[in-house]
Amino acid sequence: MLAGLLAQVLNGVQYGLLLFLIGSGLTLIFGVMGVINLAHGSLFMIGAYLAFAVAGATGQFWLALPLAIIGGAALGTVLERLLFRRFRTRPHMDQVLLTFALILLFEEARSAVFGNQFHSVAIPAGLDFSVPVVGGFRYSAYRLAVLAICLAIAAGMVWLIERTRIGSAIRAAAENAAMLDLLGVDATRIHRLVFAGGTALAMLAGALAAPLQSVYPGMGDGFLILSFIVVVIGGLGSVAGAFWGALLVGMTDTMAKAYVPQAGGIAVCAMMAAVLIWRPAGLSGRG
Amino acid sequence: MAVTQGDWAMGHISRRAMLAGTALTAGLARPAIARDVPLQVGTMLPFSGTYAALGENIFAALELAIAENGGKLGGRPVALIRLDDESDPAKAPANVNRLVERDNADVLVGTVHSGVVMALVQAAREHRIPLVIPNAGNVAATRDLCAPSVFRSSFSNWQPAYGMGRALAARGVKQAAWVTWDYAAGHESADGFRDGLRAGGAELTHTLTVPFPETNFQPVLAQIGGLGVEAVGAFFAGGGAIQFVKDYAASGLRDKIPLCGSGFLTEGVLKPQGAAADGIQTALHYGDGLDNPRNIAFRAAFKAKTGRDADVYAVQGYDAGQMLAAGLAGTQGDPVATQALAAAILATRIDSPRGAFTLSPSHNPVQTIWLREAKDGQNKVIGAAVKDLADPGTGCKMAGA
Amino acid sequence: MIVASRTGQALLGVAALAIASMPFWASSWHMQLVSTALVGALLALSLQLLVGGTGLVSLGQAGFFGLGAYTVYLLGSPPVWIALPAAMAAAGAAALLTGTLALRTRGFFFLMTSLAFGQMMFFAFHDTGLGGGSDGQFIARPFLGFALSRQNRPAALLLANLTVLTIVYAALCWLMGTAFGHALQGIRSNENRMAAMGHNVQRLKLAAFVLSGALAGLAGHMSVLTDGFVNPGLLDWHRSAEALLMILLGGIGALHGPILGAFALTAVQEAGSLLTDRPRLIEGAVFLAAVLFLRHGLAGRRR
Numbered sequence: 001m002l003a004g005l006l007a008q009v010l011n012g013v014q015y016g017l018l019l020f021l022i023g024s025g026l027t028l029i030f031g032v033m034g035v036i037n038l039a040h041g042s043l044f045m046i047g048a049y050l051a052f053a054v055a056g057a058t059g060q061f062w063l064a065l066p067l068a069i070i071g072g073a074a075l076g077t078v079l080e081r082l083l084f085r086r087f088r089t090r091p092h093m094d095q096v097l098l099t100f101a102l103i104l105l106f107e108e109a110r111s112a113v114f115g116n117q118f119h120s121v122a123i124p125a126g127l128d129f130s131v132p133v134v135g136g137f138r139y140s141a142y143r144l145a146v147l148a149i150c151l152a153i154a155a156g157m158v159w160l161i162e163r164t165r166i167g168s169a170i171r172a173a174a175e176n177a178a179m180l181d182l183l184g185v186d187a188t189r190i191h192r193l194v195f196a197g198g199t200a201l202a203m204l205a206g207a208l209a210a211p212l213q214s215v216y217p218g219m220g221d222g223f224l225i226l227s228f229i230v231v232v233i234g235g236l237g238s239v240a241g242a243f244w245g246a247l248l249v250g251m252t253d254t255m256a257k258a259y260v261p262q263a264g265g266i267a268v269c270a271m272m273a274a275v276l277i278w279r280p281a282g283l284s285g286r287g
Numbered sequence: 288m289a290v291t292q293g294d295w296a297m298g299h300i301s302r303r304a305m306l307a308g309t310a311l312t313a314g315l316a317r318p319a320i321a322r323d324v325p326l327q328v329g330t331m332l333p334f335s336g337t338y339a340a341l342g343e344n345i346f347a348a349l350e351l352a353i354a355e356n357g358g359k360l361g362g363r364p365v366a367l368i369r370l371d372d373e374s375d376p377a378k379a380p381a382n383v384n385r386l387v388e389r390d391n392a393d394v395l396v397g398t399v400h401s402g403v404v405m406a407l408v409q410a411a412r413e414h415r416i417p418l419v420i421p422n423a424g425n426v427a428a429t430r431d432l433c434a435p436s437v438f439r440s441s442f443s444n445w446q447p448a449y450g451m452g453r454a455l456a457a458r459g460v461k462q463a464a465w466v467t468w469d470y471a472a473g474h475e476s477a478d479g480f481r482d483g484l485r486a487g488g489a490e491l492t493h494t495l496t497v498p499f500p501e502t503n504f505q506p507v508l509a510q511i512g513g514l515g516v517e518a519v520g521a522f523f524a525g526g527g528a529i530q531f532v533k534d535y536a537a538s539g540l541r542d543k544i545p546l547c548g549s550g551f552l553t554e555g556v557l558k559p560q561g562a563a564a565d566g567i568q569t570a571l572h573y574g575d576g577l578d579n580p581r582n583i584a585f586r587a588a589f590k591a592k593t594g595r596d597a598d599v600y601a602v603q604g605y606d607a608g609q610m611l612a613a614g615l616a617g618t619q620g621d622p623v624a625t626q627a628l629a630a631a632i633l634a635t636r637i638d639s640p641r642g643a644f645t646l647s648p649s650h651n652p653v654q655t656i657w658l659r660e661a662k663d664g665q666n667k668v669i670g671a672a673v674k675d676l677a678d679p680g681t682g683c684k685m686a687g688a
Numbered sequence: 689m690i691v692a693s694r695t696g697q698a699l700l701g702v703a704a705l706a707i708a709s710m711p712f713w714a715s716s717w718h719m720q721l722v723s724t725a726l727v728g729a730l731l732a733l734s735l736q737l738l739v740g741g742t743g744l745v746s747l748g749q750a751g752f753f754g755l756g757a758y759t760v761y762l763l764g765s766p767p768v769w770i771a772l773p774a775a776m777a778a779a780g781a782a783a784l785l786t787g788t789l790a791l792r793t794r795g796f797f798f799l800m801t802s803l804a805f806g807q808m809m810f811f812a813f814h815d816t817g818l819g820g821g822s823d824g825q826f827i828a829r830p831f832l833g834f835a836l837s838r839q840n841r842p843a844a845l846l847l848a849n850l851t852v853l854t855i856v857y858a859a860l861c862w863l864m865g866t867a868f869g870h871a872l873q874g875i876r877s878n879e880n881r882m883a884a885m886g887h888n889v890q891r892l893k894l895a896a897f898v899l900s901g902a903l904a905g906l907a908g909h910m911s912v913l914t915d916g917f918v919n920p921g922l923l924d925w926h927r928s929a930e931a932l933l934m935i936l937l938g939g940i941g942a943l944h945g946p947i948l949g950a951f952a953l954t955a956v957q958e959a960g961s962l963l964t965d966r967p968r969l970i971e972g973a974v975f976l977a978a979v980l981f982l983r984h985g986l987a988g989r990r991r
Binding site for chain 1: 335336337339340469495496497498501502503505506507509510512513525526527529530533534537538539556559560561
């Protein structure tokens, strides 16, 4: 029983950290640019399909990770340049509709390029074994590796945001857009950087998740809602808030699914409602 | 065009072409049955989304069966209408209306998704249009909601799981658990598994569920080790099946508690499952290496037509065509003579690649459930789990049932 | 938000008469298609009270729509004079409960909270046996008060949907002219000023939210009456987003915008499915074009 619980905690942390990769980009894009991006889940899906394509063509899964980052940054730059820049000052409603249209178009493009089958990405050869964790329950080495990678990225992001010049500019922008001009920073550059970075993180998360779950149409949908909940719980524009929010969501979701499966979907939404009633602007308290 | 004359070589009509045809016939009364008027076969299948591959195989095999019947059904030329249902139950009523009201379909074939199929069953009951279900296994279609005009060429969810339960019990297993998505098909298969175990003196002690269509199985896997069961059966399909089998192996459970299941656990997904699936036994009404001449001929013809290997879905589509041929032959091509059509189908022994079968009084196949073992990318048949198994058909109130 | 001018209302009236005459000249398929558009219009109109009327962008409207539909199922399809008020009451009550909580937040947070509550309702029907499970259920349509044969059903349902939409539209036209309506418009343009002027902004917003929820429940009831079918997909957030699209297509600045938008969207979807095997491509492209170039919707530039 205790062993089972420990295993569930591990599952919750691993799931939560993956959510953090998606949610941290989302929270920065909203915090800094004020844009709601419903297509963020589609970017996750694109990352997973990229991993599928790269692993299939070259047999080198690891190659997919840098490619997801580079490709994500490129795609993010293009999207920001062509569309999102113009929607910064538009009402939320227009942003919702723009990004809903993007979901439809990304799904259709995915269907045209890859078809509609479920695909599977093999776990990279070096990590295709499992490690005994507790009480005879074994845990996949690749899952542990994903956990480590996510933690490393989270640490890197905190360092970037808290300790560097560009990070302080991003924090300032999330705090108050007008501050940027006072600091003498080019706001457009910050926007492009944040959007490209967020897209890259979502695609990296997709690539990392590909061997853990099948690659299939609409796979980003579930992650989209959960990562929005992460953003709201954590507070807009707060990377640290997104981190704790992601762990909370990952843990709640895993525990609910394990012990009260019928309430699996409701539990996370209920938790978010509870947090908002307690702190209407999320845990980090701004907004 | 809707007025395609006689020639099967025209193939199916696309919806685009139908548009012109409907515009011509809109408002006109339906013509009386004439032997040279094409029979409109409305197929509603998933051609996009998760189940697209299943829909394509069913459709191709249905075309094959009709072509082998001289391109005719009941002596009438055939026009196949192809409608994508997207496996979206919310769009199902509108899609069925498209076939029935807009395209004036004479007979219906569909579909894969068990929620969507309910709209077809509803229409078949209301409009008395003959319907053949080439996959969806919800038990209701041939139990509470059975109707003289509703037929199934596939299976009921109860059947394969019952076979698996019987096979486990026969091997001496006393206690087993069932893992499934939390939806109707999963629960119906759990009932079958339980009944099969009981029939052999064993017990189903736990049913674990995962919300549909979640593929994060870690929470349930962490519980299985502590259940104290001798075997675990599972009902998952498609991407869920791939992931569950891989995760089950990775969690180290495979060497302690053997995994088995309804055949869909390893159907069409063995390649991505890889070594994780080796040795998994499943039960289904079809399998690889069924050594009968009918099967060998069918597989060759299907391969020649599509370039793909036939699977259980293709067999179900093929047999849907055979059932329509048998029924309409009995009514000289009149789809409205429901009683005569049903009588003709029920009187026929369908010569299926899975092994010949007949229909039960509630219109579900009475068929052998094969026990298969996954090896080298194939679900090799290793014997019969249950011979000539009929779904109980509980609650079917139909004259003659 | 404007209410259509006299000429505009007259044009809407002519369109309604044209629809009412469909039983004399249209196929039953086309009547069913128009019924679908009418139900969509009703849902979008209920949401317009929040979006265009009060300035609250909600992404959970489908929850109330589906709840209204499921109420009919859970009551075992009673006659329409019981089913209809029950659906509205159930959806209104749910809106009262969730609105009390969700309206504590503003802007983006309100959008997300409404989405979360909508998804909670979705999961309640999707993951539990409460509403017959994830596959949905076919049910007998509520009794309309007179016997319906299969042949005249599409026409009767078309007229029923048209009547309900007309009544709701007329009622909302009247409502926007009352002091309550003006107060909602005031909140939309400047919430703080309204509060400073002594209005109880929270109460007003909650009243609009509950009314909007009840009307969405009414739309859900009409959907069951039309299709005889309930499914968790009715509560899916994609449907909420579609209702927003109808408003945007038709014009966020006009009360009749959502009606135009619902017909435009239904036409786009139908054309998409007839013309290509990739309807989402057409749909997505139309939405993208609309949001980029049609900023004031079909109802025009005025506001």
